[in-house]
Amino acid sequence: MAVIFQRTSKLRTVLRHLSTHSTLSSTAPTRLLSVDLHSPFLSCSSGHFVASTRKLHAKADGPKPSPAAAPERLPFSRVTQEDLAFFRKILPGGTLTDPDLLESSNVDWLKTVRGSSEVLLRPRTTEEVSQILSYCNSRNLAVNPQGGNTGLVGGSVPVYDEIILSTALMNNILTFDSISGILTCQAGCVLENLSLYLDERDYIMPLDLGAKGSCQIGGNVATNAGGLRLLRYGSLHGTVLGLEVVLADGQVLDCLAKLRKDNTGYDLKQLFIGSEGTLGVITAVSILCPRKPKSVNVVFLGCETFEQLLQTFQLCRGMLGEILSAFEFLDSECMRLLNTHLKLPNPISDCPFYVVIETSGSNPTHDGEKLHNFLEEAMTSSLVTDGTVATEESKIKALWSMRERVTEALTHDGFTYKYDISLPVERIYQLVTDMREHLGGQAKSVVGYGHVGDGNLHLNITSPAKDPSLLAAIEPFVYEWTASCQGSISAEHGLGLKKRNYIYYSKPSQAVALMGNIKTMLDPKGILNPYKTLPDNMK
DSSP states (O other): OHHHHHHHHHHHHHHHHTOSOOEEEOOOOOOOOOOOTTOGGGOOOOHHHHHHHHGGGOOTTSOOOOTTSOOOOOOOOOOOHHHHHHHHHHSTTOEEOOHHHHHHHHBOTTSOOBOOOOOEEOOOSHHHHHHHHHHHHHHTOOEEEESSOOOSSSOSSOSSSOEEEEOTTOOOEEEEETTTTEEEEETTOBHHHHHHHHHTTTBOOSOOOTTTTTOBHHHHHHTTOOOTTHHHHOOHHHHEEEEEEEOTTSOEEEEOOOOSOOOSSOOTHHHHTTSTTSSOEEEEEEEEOOBOOSEEEEEEEEESSHHHHHHHHHHHHHHHGGGEEEEEEEEHHHHHHHHHHHOOOOSSOOOSEEEEEEEEESOHHHHHHHHHHHHHHHHHTTSOSEEEEEOSHHHHHHHHHHHHTHHHHHHTSSEEEEEEEEOOGGGHHHHHHHHHHHHTTSOSEEEEEEEGGGTEEEEEEEESSOOHHHHHHHTTHHHHHHHHTTOBSBSSSOOTTTTGGGGGGTSOHHHHHHHHHHHHHHOTTOOBSTTSSSOSSOO
16 A cells, blocks of 8 residues: 555646656555446347348348448449530639549548549539539539548548549638637638647637548538547537538538527538538538637556456546546557557556546646546556556657557558447447457457547457458458447448448438438439448338
8 A cells, every 4th residue: 555655646746746757556455446247238148139130141042242342333424525624614723634643532541442533623612512513413423522531431432433522622711709619611621720720729629530630620520520529529410510511413501500509490410410421512610619728637547457447437437527538448459559560668567458538627736636536546446557647748649649549550460440339338348359259360450449438449350461251250240249239330430331231230221211311302313422321222
């Protein structure tokens, strides 16, 4: 116990002066909390359900092509010289046909989906987008809306020769209200640029992503991106106040409201948040931004078991309350990849699980006291075995990089199969454990990390090269497991091309049919981002 109090005394000094990292460790034998991980209400065993979901992938005459594979090309028109002449007339200098210039826009970030588009359009205004879509709709030309092209499910690139409509040049900030914190901007604004703009005005974006340097706010909204701040500020369904959207026939839907409360009729903007560009092209966004916190602390902790990690989360929510802004986790396999491929040293001693906690508030003294009390309780209860605290910006970034750069480390480990699953928080790591057991030695690495605060697991499986037999072992197992827990097969990445046919694992057929009806109503010819989000065959 003497060691514990010596270390907590050291922590008090660190928090009092808000200066540097402070290392914590505990070997105390007592335990603070207990979580019943075997409650019948959390059971994921549903043999009947798993058996029924297998039928989605079985045919009497043998196996069929992967549900993630591209379907046959639909009978859209092909681009002619007359079409190019029209585009060049309305977009002088903004109509690109050079294959070298189109290469990066035809390939997704993971380099697993490649289109063959021969035309890239770069409008600057909503009116230009309207003219493009009106023309394409009349000519039955398919269009692939594209933001920063940072998607992970093949939703942001063409499948065949769809025209790429890029919002990259629509990057103007339109207005900012320093009293309400409401920002209005064009869809092509890069997330990091918006963050820098707001930082100068003592505000922050409610959204923070690892891809913030290249992703665009329109794409973020179109995919309902989650990210690291969702625990504190909620999803884009709550922070987006208004949208301007161009429909498939060129009509401009102006729902660019700047009110926090508007209860007049249907909230149409919600249709387009998370629709992945299949219902309309988002051209402008108004979003509610929180004030910049005056006090930020980041803690990096190690836990021996996932049960202790969950208990730490429970303790954290109770003791940190209103200043808790993030609670992320990664496992020891993630740490190994960070060490091996990116040469990032482990800031604490080796542990099976690691936690990144961020607090943000308005009073450094108040926040420091709450954080100290939490850490002291976590250590004396043996929930945490080691840890370090950062209060300086450079050291905060260093600790956050241990979580944010896992995706980068995975790209160096081989071909990666990525899954973005939402589960009851008590069950999220069990999927990783079961997947490792299920695959045996077939995979090179099976890692788990993600957002504990909202039950979002990022399950990643690597192999030396693309391996159809490994994919067949992963899918549909991963979706059956998730469905048996009443989870979601996509927590924040969307469905795109790769997951469109798996939607029935998370949504009933009646809901999917209604989605299809909405798509038909807003885009009767189906020209907007075809082959994405909705399944090939409606039930």
